[in-house]
Amino acid sequence: MSKLPVSQEALIQQYGPHLHYAPQEGYTGRDEPDKVVETHCCFCGMQCGIKLLVKENKVVGFEPWMEFPFNEGRLCPKGVQRYLQNNHPDRLLDPLRRVEGKGFVPVGWDEAMDTTVSSIQHIQSKYGKDAFAVLSGVSLTNEKSYLMGKFARVALKTKNLDYNGRLCMVSAGAGNKKAFGLDRGSNNYSDLKHAEVIMVCGANVSETFPTLTYWIWQARDLGAKLVVVDPRLIPLARTADLHLDIRPGTDSALYGAMLKYLVDNNLVDQDFIREHTSGFDAAIDIVKDYTLEWAESITGIAKEKIKQAAQWWGTAKTSFLLHARGIEHHSKGVENVMACINLVLATGRIGKPYCGYATITGQGNGQGGREHGHKCDQLPGNRDINNPEHRKYIADVWGIELSELPMQGYTAYELIEAIHRGEVKGLLSICFNPLVSLPNNNYVREALEKLEFYVAIDFFLNETARHADIILAGSLHEEEEGTVTTAEGRVTRIRQAVTPPGNARTDTAIILELAARLGAADKFSYQSSEDIFNELRIASKGGTADYYGITYEKIEKNMGVFWPCPTLEHPGTPRLWEDRKFATADGKAHFNPTPYRDPGEVTDDDYPVVLTTGRVVSQYLSGSQTRRIGKLVDQYPEPLLEIHPQLAARYGIQQGEIVKVTTRRGAAEFPANIVETIRKDTVFIPYHWAGNKSANQLTPGTLDPISKIPEFKVCACRLEPSGTINGR
Amino acid sequence: METANFYKTEMEFFIDMQRCIGCQACVVACAECETNGQDSMIHVNYVDRAHTIQTTVQVCMHCEDPVCARVCPADAISKDEFGVVHTANTARCIGCSNCVMACPFGVPFKQEKYDLMMKCNLCYDRTSAGKKPMCATVCPSGALYYGTREGMRKMRPQSDPVNHFLFGKEAVTTKVNIMMPKGATMLKVHG
Numbered sequence: 001m002s003k004l005p006v007s008q009e010a011l012i013q014q015y016g017p018h019l020h021y022a023p024q025e026g027y028t029g030r031d032e033p034d035k036v037v038e039t040h041c042c043f044c045g046m047q048c049g050i051k052l053l054v055k056e057n058k059v060v061g062f063e064p065w066m067e068f069p070f071n072e073g074r075l076c077p078k079g080v081q082r083y084l085q086n087n088h089p090d091r092l093l094d095p096l097r098r099v100e101g102k103g104f105v106p107v108g109w110d111e112a113m114d115t116t117v118s119s120i121q122h123i124q125s126k127y128g129k130d131a132f133a134v135l136s137g138v139s140l141t142n143e144k145s146y147l148m149g150k151f152a153r154v155a156l157k158t159k160n161l162d163y164n165g166r167l168c169m170v171s172a173g174a175g176n177k178k179a180f181g182l183d184r185g186s187n188n189y190s191d192l193k194h195a196e197v198i199m200v201c202g203a204n205v206s207e208t209f210p211t212l213t214y215w216i217w218q219a220r221d222l223g224a225k226l227v228v229v230d231p232r233l234i235p236l237a238r239t240a241d242l243h244l245d246i247r248p249g250t251d252s253a254l255y256g257a258m259l260k261y262l263v264d265n266n267l268v269d270q271d272f273i274r275e276h277t278s279g280f281d282a283a284i285d286i287v288k289d290y291t292l293e294w295a296e297s298i299t300g301i302a303k304e305k306i307k308q309a310a311q312w313w314g315t316a317k318t319s320f321l322l323h324a325r326g327i328e329h330h331s332k333g334v335e336n337v338m339a340c341i342n343l344v345l346a347t348g349r350i351g352k353p354y355c356g357y358a359t360i361t362g363q364g365n366g367q368g369g370r371e372h373g374h375k376c377d378q379l380p381g382n383r384d385i386n387n388p389e390h391r392k393y394i395a396d397v398w399g400i401e402l403s404e405l406p407m408q409g410y411t412a413y414e415l416i417e418a419i420h421r422g423e424v425k426g427l428l429s430i431c432f433n434p435l436v437s438l439p440n441n442n443y444v445r446e447a448l449e450k451l452e453f454y455v456a457i458d459f460f461l462n463e464t465a466r467h468a469d470i471i472l473a474g475s476l477h478e479e480e481e482g483t484v485t486t487a488e489g490r491v492t493r494i495r496q497a498v499t500p501p502g503n504a505r506t507d508t509a510i511i512l513e514l515a516a517r518l519g520a521a522d523k524f525s526y527q528s529s530e531d532i533f534n535e536l537r538i539a540s541k542g543g544t545a546d547y548y549g550i551t552y553e554k555i556e557k558n559m560g561v562f563w564p565c566p567t568l569e570h571p572g573t574p575r576l577w578e579d580r581k582f583a584t585a586d587g588k589a590h591f592n593p594t595p596y597r598d599p600g601e602v603t604d605d606d607y608p609v610v611l612t613t614g615r616v617v618s619q620y621l622s623g624s625q626t627r628r629i630g631k632l633v634d635q636y637p638e639p640l641l642e643i644h645p646q647l648a649a650r651y652g653i654q655q656g657e658i659v660k661v662t663t664r665r666g667a668a669e670f671p672a673n674i675v676e677t678i679r680k681d682t683v684f685i686p687y688h689w690a691g692n693k694s695a696n697q698l699t700p701g702t703l704d705p706i707s708k709i710p711e712f713k714v715c716a717c718r719l720e721p722s723g724t725i726n727g728r
Numbered sequence: 729m730e731t732a733n734f735y736k737t738e739m740e741f742f743i744d745m746q747r748c749i750g751c752q753a754c755v756v757a758c759a760e761c762e763t764n765g766q767d768s769m770i771h772v773n774y775v776d777r778a779h780t781i782q783t784t785v786q787v788c789m790h791c792e793d794p795v796c797a798r799v800c801p802a803d804a805i806s807k808d809e810f811g812v813v814h815t816a817n818t819a820r821c822i823g824c825s826n827c828v829m830a831c832p833f834g835v836p837f838k839q840e841k842y843d844l845m846m847k848c849n850l851c852y853d854r855t856s857a858g859k860k861p862m863c864a865t866v867c868p869s870g871a872l873y874y875g876t877r878e879g880m881r882k883m884r885p886q887s888d889p890v891n892h893f894l895f896g897k898e899a900v901t902t903k904v905n906i907m908m909p910k911g912a913t914m915l916k917v918h919g
Contacts, residue, residue: 021766022760022766023766024765024766025765025766026760026762026765026766030762031762061760062760064862064865064866066865071868073860073865073866074865074866074867074868075753075757075866075868076751076753076866076868077751077752077753077755077756079753079866080753080756080757080760080866081756206749206751206868206869207749207751210749210751210753210868210869211868212868213747213749213868213869213870214868214869214870217747217869217870218870218883221883221884221885221886221887222885223886233780233781234781235749235750235751235781235783236749238780238781238782239746239747617749617750617751617752618751618752631756631759635752645778655778673777674778675777675778675779675781676778676779676780677780677781
């Protein structure tokens with residue numbers, strides 16, 4: 001029974017999101033804090049260093065952490081305001097039980113745990129172990145991610161565990177594994193500094209990873225050319241040397257045509273290709289007809305601009321290619337990633353100073369979380385759950401029989417589909433708000449309402465958790481010790497600044513008690529986060545993501561350690577592939593053929609306009625945290641429909657007019673923001689909001705066949721002006 | 729004006745508009761400074777959002793001969809020995825807005841809730857203690873930067889810092905620099 005117990009409005013009134021502002025004169029004690037804690041921002045994959053000021057077990061402010069090498073004190077508005085999630089009036093202080101007609105009532109931990117465990121046992125005995133699923137997330141530390149993976153497989157004994165990185169990094173991870181045999185950005189960002197050409201492919205750097213902007217500008221100051229590929233003229237593109245205004249869903253056509261240009265103009269590194277790669281001939285055979293003219297017709301980018309980009313890329317001595325969700329959130333996300341990697345390999349510019357390639361991990365621990373924890377097809381150390389040797393190693397570390405270790409389960413969206421058709425009956429979620437972040441969320445809601453039992457661990461009552469039967473009040477980022485792995489592959493330390501307020505507990509304590517009550521106490525007898533990390537080190541040993549040589553002490557001493565780090569003496573690996581020994585079976589980097597194909601949904605007479613979705617600088621992911629912080633909401637209060645004036649004119653849409661946007665999934669209304677900074681055939685809506693403001697009412701559940709990432713970045717829509725101007 | 733011993737006079741403030749990404753980190757960070765309460769003294773604005781994503785960021789330029797101080801009938805605005813033009817003395821300010829209208833950069837603004845003019849004072853609490861101003865510390869693109877002129881020239885060899893402005897016939901020299909293309913020496917705003 002996972003329907004809302006009372007109306008949505010009543011739940012919002014009690015649990016928010018409410019806007020939280022600091023007191024006018026700041027929090028008391030900011031000038032004389034009890035302690036100053038060096039930790040990291042809780043948001044994106046940059047994991048900027050920040051100091052939290054603590055007074056009487058409350059975070060009362062922040063100070064820039066000038067010494068942390070990636071950001072040297074720099075922060076974005078989310079980072080500046082992140083401390084306000086502490087002391088927040090919406091904070092859950094007790095476990096809650098759903099009561100029909102009343103909402104949620106506080107209960108004691110014993111009652112909450114008893115209900116949770118008996119419900120899990122009831123479902124699993126009636127329908128089988130796999131009928132209970134776990135959805136986790138990578139804002140969790142490495143320790144908690146590892147713990148969730150082990151908890152699901154050892155305590156719950158279910159195969160059905162996946163995570164919100166399925167909406168984030170999986171296309172890049174799969175593409176990197178195919179090409180390099182390893183899933184990590186090949187370089188740290190200091191390799192940007194002397195790159196002659198930087199190509200940013202589908203990454204709104206200045207809004208989603210603002211502090212990375214500084215590194216790109218350092219290179220530009222020294223003369224680097226910047227090429228930005230994006231359907232919108234994003235802030236980073238405004239001053240770029242070249243902006244390739246690509247039609248959403250056509251990325252691999254662009255990179256395929258660039259590869260052909262490099263080959264035709266002898267701008268490839270034949271020695272590198274011959275000695276260190278395989279698959280080149282097949283990759284170029286696929287693109288042999290991908291002329292600049294053809295690419296222009298598919299991508300909508302003028303062929304002269306494509307040629308210029310390819311010429312710059314081909315003739316540079318040093319370069320760095322970055323990509324993010326813009327090319328990855330597609331039904332061919334893995335192909336797009338491989339098409340980019342083909343350009344890098346063709347020019348042999350990898351594994352050398354200022355020759356770089358990296359996906360930009362989106363979530364705070366998007367990198368480490370997927371390596372060690374809760375990805376349905378992986379075991380710690382980035383091991384393959386379908387590989388018998390990998391399974392044996394982890395079963396031994398965990399002290400279970402090989403036969404007890406579940407096989408691969410469903411990916412995140414497939415899990416929702418399995419719930420929808422009644423195959424999965426129970427759910428535990430932590431750090432995941434799928435009702436906002438998954439596509440076609442009307443369908444997601446229907447699925448949630450079919451659950452027999454749903455328990456959510458969270459510190460705020462997010463939109464998905466409103467459907468829960470039991471809510472276990474968990475902990476914030478700053479309430480536990482741990483580590484995260486940044487987008488660069490740098491393992492850093494998260495410090496506990498305060499303890500959870502009220503009767504809230506740490507996530508770790510909650511999971512450990514659940515495991516014990518499920519009869520697995522002997523497998524979960526950690527005394528500290530460091531204990532968990534030390535087991536993770538062993539579990540990762542020998543895997544591609546080898547953390548064995550990383551200790552808390554070493555991280556603290558060096559302000560982070562880059563994996564792989566296989567021994568205690570090893571200094572870590574800031575730049576991969578310097579030895580030209582790739583992690584593939586044959587030791588070579590692999591070209592992969594990427595024939596162009598259409599996105600999952602194309603425009604037609606009924607749905608003639610391309611819709612793409614994305615983010616704004618003041619919000620983070622599903623907004624569960626950032627929609628509660630006053631100034632971040634004030635900065636961009638509600639989602640706007642960005643539309644080009646020519647497209648607006650075709651439909652008679654006025655500035656600020658409410659526009660009904662309809663796709664094959666549903667309809668929603670957004671005020672128009674008429675701007676010339678977007679393609680004439682494309683509209684854009686940021687996705688951070690819930691309910692009738694959610695862009696994901698419209699997006700399709702089309703999945704990449706390999707990574708199973710949903711296609712958030714392209715679908716077909718139609719537009720109807722309402723005649724009403726917003727706010728009038 | 730009492731001054732601390734830690735003020736580093738070799739440190740200068742630089743603004744580079746081409747790098748501004750409009751993120752408002754500086755705006756929210758300014759409000760976290762101890763001196764302003766939760767009010768920000770920085771202006772970040774879209775130039776013309778319909779046509780461009782460009783934003784501008786404006787902090788007090790700390791003029792050599794501050795017109796805000798010249799037009800103040802209450803003598804509430806003062807410049808110290810380091811060239812920092814301080815926000816209005818709260819005991820003297822009469823909230824007349826002369827300074828608001830006179831400033832060629834549009835920096836001071838009237839805080840109606842306090843009936844006072846308020847503006848950026850170069851994070852005096854921080855800079856006098858050897859720290860960087862909050863905005864220039866957090867700015868994620870380097871559009872706002874606090875450091876030495878020599879360091880800036882080395883880091884950004886394609887730009888030159890400029891602190892001479894011509895507003896029509898009114899010449900203004902400022903403590904704060906803006907970064908302009910190499911070789912530029914003055915920014916002519918009108919005519």
